[in-house]
Amino acid sequence: QGVTTIKEMGRSIHEIPRQD
Amino acid sequence: DSCIQFTRHASDVLLNLNRLRSRDVLTDVTILVNRQPFRAHKTVLMACSGLFYSIFTDSLKCNLNAISLDPKVDPDGFAILLGFMYTSRLSLRESSIVAVMNTAVYLQMDHVVDTCHRFIQSSDRS
Numbered sequence: 001q002g003v004t005t006i007k008e009m010g011r012s013i014h015e016i017p018r019q020d
Numbered sequence: 021d022s023c024i025q026f027t028r029h030a031s032d033v034l035l036n037l038n039r040l041r042s043r044d045v046l047t048d049v050t051i052l053v054n055r056q057p058f059r060a061h062k063t064v065l066m067a068c069s070g071l072f073y074s075i076f077t078d079s080l081k082c083n084l085n086a087i088s089l090d091p092k093v094d095p096d097g098f099a100i101l102l103g104f105m106y107t108s109r110l111s112l113r114e115s116s117i118v119a120v121m122n123t124a125v126y127l128q129m130d131h132v133v134d135t136c137h138r139f140i141q142s143s144d145r146s
Contacts, residue, residue: 004022012026016039 031108037064038106051102052088056095058102068105070128090126097123101132112139 026032040046040061047059062082065072076082089098097119104110110132112120121136 006022006024008024008026009028010026012029012032013036015032016036018039019043 034106034108037061041106048085050086051098052086053093053095053098054091058098060102060105064105068129070130071126073128093123093126094119098127101127101129104132110135112136114143117143 041059041064044059047061049060049062049065051058051060051065062072062076066076067073075084075087081087096116100111100116100120101123110120117136117140121133121140124130124132124136
């Protein structure tokens with residue numbers, strides 16, 4: 001049985017801002 | 021059996037690490053290059069450079085919070101390579117390529133050395 005991989009192209013985590 | 025692969029995850033993590041570096045958040049070492057200081061995360065340095073891997077896996081050196089590199093190392097070349105570690109983008113200019121390559125040899129970043137070498141060869145041909 002093969003593994004089905006779904007590719008998610010969007011951001012995976014929150015983006016840390018450059019400065020607070 | 022299936023999984024979702026977040027294809028941007030590696031680059032998203034790297035972007036955040038670079039933001040942390042620029043804000044000096046949880047940076048744990050200062051690299052001195054000709055007295056010029058560069059703040060960074062030990063884990064990122066050792067993940068990218070054979071020299072830093074050797075230093076930070078040495079139990080006598082891993083707790084150092086400042087490390088001076090050989091005075092022959094060019095600070096501009098080091099800055100470019102440090103930027104590469106945190107962005108995966110290597111700035112290649114004819115004016116700096118030799119300094120970058122020599123610094124990459126010193127830092128034991130072999131793939132970068134190979135890339136610089138190919139860039140110089142292709143520049144010579146054209």
